[in-house]
Each structure stands twice: as C-alpha cells, then as structure tokens.
C-alpha cells in the first residue's frame with residue numbers, strides 16, 4: 683500500500699488491512715438501492731459504505747460505526763476506501779457523511795487509548811496521522827456533509843475536507859474541545875484550525891475547547907454553509923459541482939501549494955509526534971480522566 687508519508691509508517695493494521703476486514707464486504711460490489719445502471723455499484727466494508735456514481739465522478743462515503751468513533755478499524759477502512767477511489771481515475775470527488783443518526787463523528791475512539799499498552803496507542807495514533815495526511819493532501823475534492831455532532835477528532839475529519847456543509851440543528855456542534863477533556867490538540871491539528879479560521883479565533887477556540895453551534899460555526903468560518911437538515915446532501919452535491927467546475931490539475935496544484943507546508947511539518951516530526959502522544963495519554967492522570975470521561979458518557983446514555 684502506498685502511504686502518504688513514504689516509508690516510515692507501518693502499523694500492523696495497515697500492513698495487513700484485509701485481516702481486519704475478514705467477514706466484511708470491502709472489495710465486493712453490490713447494486714446501490716434504486717440503482718443498477720452504470721456507476722451504480724456500491725462497495726464498502728463493515729464501517730464505511732461507498733456509493734459511487736461513475737457518471738458524475740462523485741462517490742458518497744458513509745461512516746457507519748457506533749457513534750462513528752474513530753476506532754482503529756474505522757481509520758483503516760477509511761484509508762482503504764479513500765485509496766481505492768484515489769486510484770480509480772473515474773472519480774474526482776467524495777462526499778463524506780454519516781449513516782449514524784445525530785452523529786457525524788464522535789472523534790477518537792477513547793477505548794483505543796484508555797487502558798491500552800503504549801504499543802497499541804502508538805499504532806492507533808499513526809493510523810490517525812495517516813488518515814489525516816491522506817485526506818488533507820487528497821487530489822480529490824472532499825466535501826463534508828455534516829449531519830450530526832462533530833466534536834474533536836470528528837472536526838479533524840471535517841477540517842481535512844475542502845468544504846463543509848453543516849445541518850442546522852443546535853445539537854450538531856463542531857469544534858476542537860480537547861482541552862475540556864484535559865488533552866491537547868497536537869500541532870498539526872492546531873495548524874489545520876489556524877489555516878481554516880485564523881490565528882486569533884483558533885487561539886480562543888482551542889483554549890476554551892469551544893464547540894460551535896451551526897450559526898457560530900458559520901460566522902467563524904469553520905463551515906462554509908449551514909442548511910436545513912434535509913438539504914445537507916443536495917447542498918453538498920451543489921458545492922461539489924462548484925469545485926469540480928475547476929480544471930483538476932489547476933485545483934490540485936493549488937490545493938497542494940496551500941496545504942503542503944502544514945502536512946510536511948507533521949511528516950518531518952511524525953515519530954516525535956507519536957512519542958508525545960503515547961507518553962501523554964499513557965500518564966496515570968490522563969488515563970484516570972479518560973476513564974472517568976468514558977464512564978460519564980456511558981452513564982449519560984442510561
């Protein structure tokens with residue numbers, strides 16, 4: 683598998699991605715609901731469903747994990763699906779959305795870093811870096827159709843797209859709320875925030891751990907459109923058409939020019955970033971607060 687970073691990244695899951703997917707449907711195609719014609723074959727895995735439309739060159743990618751928490755399996759399946767579409771010259775754009783009611787993506791799967799050994803935490807964080815690098819530098823147009831809550835790691839996924847459309851529901855808040863969990867956004871995530879909403883707004887939002895409701899997210903520039911929930915998909919398609927109206931080579935080179943320095947900064951310090959992450963999350967105090975937070979989430983449900 684070609685990696686966004688070159689040679690240094692080799693987590694077990696990505697060296698043997700198919701092992702994780704045994705018993706899933708990744709790689710198999712099936713007719714899309716209501717489809718059947720050319721370009722209406724969908725494919726997917728347990729956690730990522732891809733509905734490709736060859737005629738328009740646009741694929742809809744739907745996350746379907748519980749709360750779309752970014753488990754190692756979900757990260758792996760996302761990278762594989764993205765790579766599959768990148769390598770198929772039929773496709774020019776992806777609309778990323780959620781198949782889970784009310785949640786776009788709940789962020790890092792905290793069970794992947796709570797009570798786990800350092801080696802697992804390192805493997806997990808490398809998979810997170812890999813997904814971000816691939817999405818941030820993707821040659822395809824990525825539009826996030828945000829149809830649910832979008833905290834922390836969910837916001838990372840949205841920020842790595844080219845354009846964000848958010849459903850107008852006050853419960854669907856978006857932002858990097860890490861500080862409220864007692865954790866810290868890494869520098870590359872901070873850089874992505876600054877690139878999107880500017881330095882002062884990022885400084886405030888990161889320190890306060892702000893989760894923005896739709897109108898505020900629009901005002902600060904975190905999302906590009908806020909629309910009624912039933913129009914998220916159609917608006918994402920209109921945005922996609924606007925981006926695809928630009929010749930690919932010019933848009934791709936411009937995207938690369940805008941984003942390369944940010945991505946390169948992580949590529950230069952990837953191992954150190956992994957070590958920082960692991961030593962931070964494996965601290966007793968951080969483990970205790972993650973445990974307490976997870977417990978609170980579980981109780982809130984009942």
Ligand SMILES: CCCCCCCCCCC/C=C/C(=O)SCCNC(=O)CCNC(=O)[C@H](O)C(C)(C)COP(=O)(O)OP(=O)(O)OC[C@H]1O[C@@H](n2cnc3c(N)ncnc32)[C@H](O)[C@@H]1OP(=O)(O)O
Pocket residue numbers: 748749751784785787788789790791792793831833834835836860863865866867868958959962963976979980982983
């Ligand atoms: C100097 C050193 C520098 C290094 C620093 C390292 C720090 C790294 C920072 C990395 C950046 C990213 C961080 C993150 O992403 S942390 C995760 C943040 N996410 C959240 O805070 C969201 C938590 N979840 C919620 O608020 C709600 O679940 C949500 C609004 C998303 C959905 O609400 P809903 O009511 O629909 O669903 P439930 O709350 O009932 O949840 C359903 C089940 O899902 C479980 N759940 C939810 N979120 C998570 C999660 N993030 N991880 C694991 N599990 C999660 C929840 O417990 C329920 O589970 P059960 O069904 O089993 O009860």
